[in-house]
Amino acid sequence: MSSPSPRVAILGGGPCGLYAARVLSRAGLSVTLLDKGTRPGGLATSHERAGNWYDMGCHMLHEFDQEIYEDIMGLMGAESIPVQLDAKIRWAGAFYRYPLQFQDMIRGIPPATLAFYTMGLFYAQIRQYLVPWTPVNAEEALIQLYGSPLYEFFFRDFTHRYWGIHPRELSATFITTKMPRLSAVDVLKKALGKFGIKDKSVRAVDSALLEETLHYSRTGAEAMPRAISGAITQAGGSVIQEAEVTRILTRDGRVHAVEYLKDGTTHQLECDECISTIPIPWLASRTEPPPPLSVQEAAGSLRFKPISIYGLLVKKERCIDALYIYYRDRAFHRVGEPKNAGLTVEPADHTVLIVETTCEIGDEKWRGTDAAKAQIFTDLEQENICRREDIVETHLLRGETGYPIFALGFEPHLKALQDWVDQIPNLQSTGRQGGFKYPNMHSAMRMGATAAQRILKRHGIKA
């Protein structure tokens, strides 16, 4: 039988693990969070380099989850800076406001082209209405939603470059859960909705069209996880950074301890409950005794797309006229200028750019070779963002598990892993990496809160 106040081990200190620890420590449980990073926040943090802060990809908090939002605002206090969403999309030689306005889009697209795309869209919609069919891959799913002309113009090459995988080799599930946020198509669809052509299958669309306030800080994304980590410690919990979980030890079908490496020494942490937010394939490969062979094979089949983020200090007051801009055909897919959201930059007449790229471990972008930098700097110049000679510092931040890859046929592998986790009664695997999903920060925190509440309920403890 579990002790009245269970000891909880939380693996991973991104928004999900941190918020799970926040809920449990507030309820008075004994919580230890282990995170291999140097600072709390996982992907959603920033790192200090030569006196300036650089985000692991621009991270701003949305307000959608009111309960979490209010809690976070209470923790951050005056450190939080509200900022109006001001993003753009660079597409077909023009900038589009994000959220995209229909009149902007019509201005950008020649009428004949627009008519061609619209006909393709109509055809796809009518075909689906008359003869419903199930797409087998992302290419078919995109054609089903948008028609062939729009797929070929808008999605095919961009998707291929972003993921390094042709849409034919990506799962159709990918389309319903992680669409590149290229809202021109969505706006076109919205306009068509006025004529009675409605698409019920894509839910991401409307949220992308809302006016939004985001939250940031003078030191970038890091202020929020730092505030949550402080609150956990204040409530008696323990947050251990630079602690890499190496083994999850099970006995009689339950997790009884977690081993981690800190400062070259292996430590063991006894626990009654375990919430894991580390990548689910890593959880399987580090559990002892090991899971069945079929689960190990499933773990070996799930992959992540690594990210290389180039943080640049630029000798220029301001580079872009937005918080961030999405690009479809450059060496980067997004460039953010966090100073425009309130980041303090030293010297004050300089700015910081966060240049986001996807890559493969060991390739040029991952290693930050001169060739990779040259390509990025050339593209920045061609986009009139900054001149090469104005870039005074380059800092490379990397993430091995930036994006879960929904490769064709990934679903049964994920299910095999989830089924294996489900039969260990005191283990939960959640969050972006642990759930193999695409939550925003607040959704990841909600996933953490849900896992925490499950434990409280199981032990009859009031939140």
Ligand SMILES: Cc1cc2nc3c(=O)[nH]c(=O)nc-3n(C[C@H](O)[C@H](O)[C@H](O)COP(=O)(O)OP(=O)(O)OC[C@H]3O[C@@H](n4cnc5c(N)ncnc54)[C@H](O)[C@@H]3O)c2cc1C
């Ligand atoms: C480029 C980019 C930009 C984004 N921008 C935004 C944005 O503006 N707004 C927004 O809401 N969301 C944004 N997101 C999404 C956001 O990053 C995620 O929703 C969030 O980080 C998920 O939190 P998590 O805790 O589930 O996972 P993570 O943040 O990935 O945390 C997982 C943690 O596990 C730790 N870990 C892994 N293995 C081990 C181990 N063996 N031992 C110990 N610790 C381990 C890692 O160190 C990490 O801290 C962005 C994502 C990316 C990639």
